[in-house]
Amino acid sequence: MIARMARPLILVVVIMLVACTASVPVADMPSPTAVVPTITPSALPTSTTAPTVAAPTAALPTAALPTVTAVPATKVPVVTYRGALVGRDANGAYTLGDPAAPLTLTDYSDFLCSVCRRHVLTVEPALIERYVVTGRVLYVFRPVLNHGAASLITTAAAFCAGEQDAFWPMHELLFERQGEVALTRDSDLPALMRSYAADLGFAIEPFDACMNDGVAQRLAETLDAEQRQRGIRVQPVFEIGDVRLVGLQTLERFASLIERQP
Template sequence: MPVSRSRKPKPNRRPKGGRQRPAAGAGRAAGAGRSRRPLVVAVAIAVVLFLLVGTVSALLAGGGDDGADDAVGDGQETVVPLPDDHPALQLARRDADDPLAVGAVDAPVVMIEYADFQCAFCGTHARDTYQRLLAEYVDQGVLRMEFRNFPINGPESDAAARAAWAAGRQGRFWEFYQAAFAEEFHLNSGRFTEDGLRVLAAEAGVPDVELLLTDMESAEAGEAVGADAEEAMDLGIATPPAFLLNGHPIEGARPFEEFATVIDQLAEAEGDA
C-alpha cells in the first residue's frame, strides 16, 4: 500500500470541518531529510545482510549448537549488542529537544517506533505495551523511545501524522499519541478529519487547537513526516508497527515480555561495557 504523500498547503486555505485533506507527501524531504539518506541506505544494506544470514535471529545471536549457556530462558536467545560503529545505531537521534521522544537522552537503550495512527496493531501496542514500557523502563532511565511517523493508510493517516507532529510543537505529542490510540476504530472513520482532530487535540490537552490545525498544514510538517516515512521505506519496513531497539528489529505488536527480554539484555550489556 503506498505511503501517503506530503504536500505544501495552498495559501490561506484550510479544509473545512468533515472534509478529508488530500493525501500528503512522504516523498523525499528537503534539507535534513535528504542529508540523512546515505545513512539510512547504509543501515538498510546492513539490515539486509543480517537478514540474508538468517532473518532476525542473526541479530539475536544464540550460542553454540546446544545454546544452553547462552539462552535467556526457554526458547529465548541471547541478544548480542551491535558494534559501536554499526550504522543502525546512528538512527537514534538522542536530541534533548525532540518533542516526539521520551526518556533520558543518555539512556542505554533507544527504541525507535515506526507507526501509522490508523494502524490497528499500532493501537494494540499503544494500549497494551506502551504504558508498561514507560513505567518499567523509561521512568527508570533505562529506555528512551523515539517516534517516527509512517502514514501508509491514506489521507486520514497523513492528517493524523501531521497533527501529532503539530501537537509535539506544543509539548503534547505523547498525550496526542495516547488519545489517538485510546480505542479501536475503522479505517477512514472520520477520526482524523478536522472535526475529529479538534476533539483529539482537546483530549490531549493541546493548549492552542487552532494553532495545531495551522501548524499541521505547514511545509515544515510535511517535510518532517516525509523524512520519517522515507526513513522507514528505505529500511524496507512494509507495514507498521516496526521497532528498532539499539538497532535490533522487532516487527508487529509483540507482547511486552519480548520487548523486556531485549531491553534487559541490551541495558545489561551497556552497563558491562
C-alpha cells in the same frame, strides 16, 4: 624789683646748660656694643632630612554603591509524560525518556494500524514504567504512512500537538479513538483533529496554523521516506539496538532484549 633780680639768675642757668651740652662731642660718645650669641656646632641639627609633614587625615566621603539585584537564570520547562522526559531527536522524531539512556527503542507505527493500537494501549505503558522512566531506554516514535491521507493528517496532528509539548497525549488519544478516525472521511479529518486538540486543552489558533502551514506534514513524509529506504514499510516495527522486530511483541520479549544489554 624782684623781677629785675630774677632775670640775671635765669640767664646764668641757661648759660650753664648750654655749656654742659657742648662739653661732650657726639663723636666721642661710645657706640653701643651688640651682643651676638655664640652658636656651638654641636647645637646644630645633624640630620639634613626634611622633616616629614603628616598628611591631613580627613575622611573622604564614601560613595553609595548601587544595589545589584541577581537575575534568576531562565529555566527551560521540563515536560514529562507518564513520568518520562519528553523530547525530540536530531531528525525531529518525538522521544520519551533520557537522551543519554544506554538503549534506544524505536517504534515505527501508524495511527490507523489496529495492531499498533494494541501495542500502545497494552504493552507500551508497561515499557515506559519499567524501562523508560528508570533511564534504561529512550523510546522513539516514527510514523509509517500506510493509510493514505488519514495517516498523513493524523500524524501531522500529533506533530502539531508536539509544538505545544503534547505529542504523547495526542498520540495516545489518536489510538484510543482510532475507530472514530477510521470512520471519518478524509475531508472531515482536519475538523476532527481540531476537536481532539480542544479536548486536550490546546491553544486552537497555533494548532490550526501548524496544521495549515504544511511543516508537520513534510516532516512526517521525510521520516517515512527515510525509513522506507532502510526496508521498513509495514507496521508495527520495533528496533532495539541492532535487533529489528516485526509485528506485535509481548512485554516479556522486549524485557529479554533489554535485560541482556550491558
